[in-house]
Amino acid sequence: MSQPYGPPMQQGHYGYPALPPKKKKTGLKIFLGLVVLLVLMGGCMAIIVGNAPSGTTTAQATDKPSKSDPKTPADKKQDAERATPGIGKVVKDGKFAFKVTKLSKAARVGGQFLHKDAQGVFWLVNITVKNVGDEPQTFIGDSQKVFDAKGREYSASTEAAIYLHNSKSLYEEINPGNTVHGVVLFDLPKSVRADKIELHDSMFSGGVTVVLH
Numbered sequence: 001m002s003q004p005y006g007p008p009m010q011q012g013h014y015g016y017p018a019l020p021p022k023k024k025k026t027g028l029k030i031f032l033g034l035v036v037l038l039v040l041m042g043g044c045m046a047i048i049v050g051n052a053p054s055g056t057t058t059a060q061a062t063d064k065p066s067k068s069d070p071k072t073p074a075d076k077k078q079d080a081e082r083a084t085p086g087i088g089k090v091v092k093d094g095k096f097a098f099k100v101t102k103l104s105k106a107a108r109v110g111g112q113f114l115h116k117d118a119q120g121v122f123w124l125v126n127i128t129v130k131n132v133g134d135e136p137q138t139f140i141g142d143s144q145k146v147f148d149a150k151g152r153e154y155s156a157s158t159e160a161a162i163y164l165h166n167s168k169s170l171y172e173e174i175n176p177g178n179t180v181h182g183v184v185l186f187d188l189p190k191s192v193r194a195d196k197i198e199l200h201d202s203m204f205s206g207g208v209t210v211v212l213h
Contacts, residue, residue, distance in 0.1 A: 084196070086211045093208040094201030095133030096174075100210050101181075102126040103194070109185065110163030120189040122160060125197055125212070127182050131174040137201060141169030141184040145198040145207075148188070160185040 085091050090099045106122045108115050123146065129139045141161055146154045161167040161184070168182035188194060198207045 084209055084211045086213075089210065091199065091208040091210055092132065093199055094205045095131055095135070095137040096139065096199075096201040097130045097132045098199045098208070098210070099128040100125060100197065100212070101128055103212055109160050114163060116157075116160045116163040118160070118187050120187055120192070122157065123186045123188055123194045124164075125184045125186070125194075127169075127184060127199070128179060129172075129174060129182060130179040131176050134176055136173055136175050139169065139172045139174055139180060139182065139201075140203070141167070141182065143200040143203045143205075144169075144184050145200075146186045146188070146194045146212075147196045147198070148192045149195045152192075154186050154188055154194075157185045157187045160187065 087100045087103065090097055092098070102124075103126070104124045106118070106124060108117050109122060109124075110116055125144075125146070131137050141156045142158050144156050146156075148154070156169070158170065161169050164183060164185065167185070168180050169184045172180050172182060174180050184197075186194060194212050197210050197212055199210060200207045
């Protein structure tokens with residue numbers, strides 16, 4: 001039998017025609033490559049977001065007391081006030097040891113003819129002052145300061161001390177080992193209470209605070 005015209009037909013096994021060659025799986029490889037690329041991009045975005053500052057979260061965390069320190073600022077302020085010495089406690093500043101012994105008020109100081117009226121009300125702070133140094137030191141009432149509950153500062157009333165008998169707070173020199181009982185006056189508004197006094201052995205000293213309530 002003669003062979004038909006045209007290119008010869010390739011023979012497979014057992015005389016059957018050979019199957020066409022398999023196509024390469026190019027589409028599957030492209031799909032897998034895109035999946036890997038997306039995964040890598042997602043990981044990079046997660047790292048960038050994780051390293052970015054979180055302002056809102058940090059601000060909220062600072063507003064709340066931590067577990068290690070549960071006290072609020074108000075609690076800490078009360079603790080500081082409790083730790084501050086009060087009336088009857090001995091405190092030291094420089095060469096002087098102070099002790100506030102009594103606190104009283106008066107609208108006027110002095111006698112019937114020579115006296116001084118307060119603009120508001122006089123707060124009389126009775127103080128024991130002892131020289132614990134090794135040389136004379138002068139106690140001056142004008143170097144002392146009083147503060148109200150809002151932290152406002154008030155100076156001593158030197159003029160009123162002149163009219164107060166035996167105040168010993170104008171200019172009292174104290175020798176080493178000696179003690180003086182003096183009174184320092186402060187003219188405060190009637191609606192204001194003396195909250196603390198800051199005691200100094202001189203106008204240049206650091207001072208020490210005593211609570212007056």
